[in-house]
Amino acid sequence: MTKPADDTILKVENLVKAYPTKKVLCGVDFHAKRGEVLVLMGGSGAGKSTIFKCIIGATPITAGNVWIDGVDITQIKDERTYNEVRKKYGVAFQNGALFASMSIGDNVALPMRHHTQLDENTIKVLVKMKLEQVGLRDAEDLLPSEISGGMQKRAAFARAVALDPSIVFFDEPSAGLDPIVISVIDELILDFSRKMGLTCVVITHELNSAFRIADRIIMLHQGMIIREGTREEIQNSSDPLVQQFINGRPDGPIPRTLSRTDYITDILEA
Numbered sequence: 001m002t003k004p005a006d007d008t009i010l011k012v013e014n015l016v017k018a019y020p021t022k023k024v025l026c027g028v029d030f031h032a033k034r035g036e037v038l039v040l041m042g043g044s045g046a047g048k049s050t051i052f053k054c055i056i057g058a059t060p061i062t063a064g065n066v067w068i069d070g071v072d073i074t075q076i077k078d079e080r081t082y083n084e085v086r087k088k089y090g091v092a093f094q095n096g097a098l099f100a101s102m103s104i105g106d107n108v109a110l111p112m113r114h115h116t117q118l119d120e121n122t123i124k125v126l127v128k129m130k131l132e133q134v135g136l137r138d139a140e141d142l143l144p145s146e147i148s149g150g151m152q153k154r155a156a157f158a159r160a161v162a163l164d165p166s167i168v169f170f171d172e173p174s175a176g177l178d179p180i181v182i183s184v185i186d187e188l189i190l191d192f193s194r195k196m197g198l199t200c201v202v203i204t205h206e207l208n209s210a211f212r213i214a215d216r217i218i219m220l221h222q223g224m225i226i227r228e229g230t231r232e233e234i235q236n237s238s239d240p241l242v243q244q245f246i247n248g249r250p251d252g253p254i255p256r257t258l259s260r261t262d263y264i265t266d267i268l269e270a
């Protein structure tokens with residue numbers, strides 16, 4: 001258990017997450033440097049969202065350590081320290097998670113109203129700035145149901161950066177979007193990183209997107225990191241495992257996910 005270097009904004013060490021029925025993360029180690037875009041890839045059920053849930057405290061960690069900006073969040077005992085750390089990161093959830101009954105502006109204002117003492121006039125100005133940043137200034141008074149899926153993602157981004165965090169976690173920001181909207185989302189993530197120095201940790205299934213935005217890529221399989229490298233290293237790798245992974249081939253060094261037991265046995269035991 002070593003404290004991370006100053007240029008490391010996020011360090012995850014030997015992260016284990018076990019539910020009573022299943023061990024989902026089996027000792028995951030990775031880090032993110034300040035300002036970089038780190039992409040997390042892996043098949044459905046590999047444990048990607050679980051990593052985020054553990055980092056943001058949405059589910060208890062079974063074992064391991066997580067440092068955010070030098071603070072080990074697994075060791076925090078008091079609420080004040082937790083709230084301070086909480087302000088350092090933003091989250092754009094897999095499903096957007098906007099509040100359906102609130103306008104886009106109110107959704108973005110929510111963390112400001114919850115975590116700061118700012119007056120309403122200041123919040124109004126800040127909300128406009130955040131919406132401008134993601135190209136949604138005209139959508140301030142609309143409800144989430146009144147804007148497109150791509151716009152909802154951008155609204156979720158505006159809310160994720162509402163408190164000027166140092167790091168943002170994006171869970172599948174491109175899921176279900178058309179290729180043009182995906183490039184718009186990619187550009188936004190790159191803008192956050194290059195223009196604002198934000199560290200972006202992005203879960204994505206979109207290979208093109210990953211290769212466009214990533215400084216480094218981590219590959220997760222069944223709760224374990226199986227490969228890690230710069231975009232170029234992964235892109236140019238002849239490693240059969242990387243090849244199978246990025247080409248989505250069913251056969252190769254990564255075994256197909258099979259049922260735990262024969263299904264006839266399962267049925268007879270039930």
Ligand SMILES: Nc1ncnc2c1ncn2[C@@H]1O[C@H](COP(=O)(O)OP(=O)(O)OP(=O)(O)O)[C@@H](O)[C@H]1O
Binds near residue numbers: 022043044046049
């Ligand atoms: N509360 C829970 N109890 C038991 N198992 C769970 C629970 N939550 C998640 N899991 C299991 O953990 C595994 C990893 O889930 P997770 O959501 O992290 O996958 P993922 O890599 O994000 O997949 P996807 O790409 O489909 O979003 C899955 O097999 C899931 O069924």
Ligand SMILES: [Mg+2]
Binds near residue numbers: 049050094
């Ligand atoms: Mg997920």
